[in-house]
Amino acid sequence: xxxxxxxxxxxxxxxxxxxxxxxxxxxxxxxxxxxxxxxxxxxxxxxxxxxxxxxxxxxxxxxxxxxxxxxxxxxxxxxxxxxxxxxxxxxxxxxxxxxxxxxxxxxxx
Amino acid sequence: xxxxxxxxxxxxxxxxxxxxxxxxxxxxxxxxxxxxxxxxxxxxxxxxxxxxxxxxxxxxxxxxxxxxxxxxxxxxxxxxxxxxxxxxxxxxxxxxxxxxxxxxxxxxx
DNA sequence: TTGATGTGTAGGAAAAAACCTACGTATAGT
DNA sequence: ACTATACGTAGGTTTTTTCCTACACATCAA
Numbered sequence: 001x002x003x004x005x006x007x008x009x010x011x012x013x014x015x016x017x018x019x020x021x022x023x024x025x026x027x028x029x030x031x032x033x034x035x036x037x038x039x040x041x042x043x044x045x046x047x048x049x050x051x052x053x054x055x056x057x058x059x060x061x062x063x064x065x066x067x068x069x070x071x072x073x074x075x076x077x078x079x080x081x082x083x084x085x086x087x088x089x090x091x092x093x094x095x096x097x098x099x100x101x102x103x104x105x106x107x108x109x
Numbered sequence: 110x111x112x113x114x115x116x117x118x119x120x121x122x123x124x125x126x127x128x129x130x131x132x133x134x135x136x137x138x139x140x141x142x143x144x145x146x147x148x149x150x151x152x153x154x155x156x157x158x159x160x161x162x163x164x165x166x167x168x169x170x171x172x173x174x175x176x177x178x179x180x181x182x183x184x185x186x187x188x189x190x191x192x193x194x195x196x197x198x199x200x201x202x203x204x205x206x207x208x209x210x211x212x213x214x215x216x217x218x
Numbered sequence: 219t220t221g222a223t224g225t226g227t228a229g230g231a232a233a234a235a236a237c238c239t240a241c242g243t244a245t246a247g248t
Numbered sequence: 249a250c251t252a253t254a255c256g257t258a259g260g261t262t263t264t265t266t267c268c269t270a271c272a273c274a275t276c277a278a
Contacts, residue, residue: 004122011120012266013113016190023197031224043267045226064224064275072198079191081125082184088132089181121236140254152237154256173245173254 001055003081006074009054014039015047019056019070027069029062110164112190115183118163123148124156128165128179136178138171 009015014037021033034044048068051057055074059066118124123146130142143153157177160166164183168175 007120007125011116014266016116019194023193029224030226034225039266040268041224042226042269046266049226066225070194070197072194072201075191075194076198078187079195082188082191084132085128085179085181085184086188088179089185092181123236138254139256148236149238150254151239151256155236158256175255 001053001074003077005054006056006077009050009056010078012047012050014044015051018044018047018051022057022068022070023072027060027067029065029067031065033068110162110183112183112186114163115165115186118159118165119187121156121159123153124160127153127156127160127177131166131177131179132181136169136176138174138176140174142177 017037018033021036022028030045030048031041033048034041037044048057048059052059052068056071057068058071059068061067126146127142130145131137139154139157140150142157143150146153157166157168161168161177165180166177167180168177170176
């Protein structure tokens, strides 16, 4: 459940697709999720486990089905990690904008 | 330079550490960056290449040195990817807060 | 109780990633 | 020109990841 686990979980396109499905369509049993993939059901099951270890999904047993639901909390760690870079990016962008403005002034004069 | 490349690049702790160094200490030659790692210099070089392929760093040759600098732009793709989940997370949190408020009201009565 | 259904787990093959030690190449300094 | 320095690349090994096909286990339905 560390930040490292979350980054690792997000590195796989299949796992990001799983998260997207849970976001757009809500909680679903494992089998229904697996149908959407060009991959064996057990493989999807393993991806779900990686997501669960990262705290990104939670399961609840309904009869013989297991419903998986999105747990977006850990994604906020990613957002927090991103924050200082966002500031950096904004500063660079601001500098670039200033530069372009100056160039435009030169053109006019 | 796709979003997938960016996610993959961020999956490695060593690469995230490289980005952090470039953020905190500014652009640096490859060798100076490599000194900070418990890893051979060529390995660090490969990590830098992965970051470069993802568009997260750029290099500029200064004499026989190669300075690497942070390119935070692609990280904004991650932030954008995160956005819908952030909304989801906020809604869940709001629901939880409401529930806790109601429980508190019950206690008082 | 028996058979079908929904899932996770085991075990193993194949692909990808992460390392390493040479080695090649270019620039700097003498 | 020659040597030292700063790198990237080649080639190969080890580890990790990904995916598969059985198989085991629990639940539902008859």
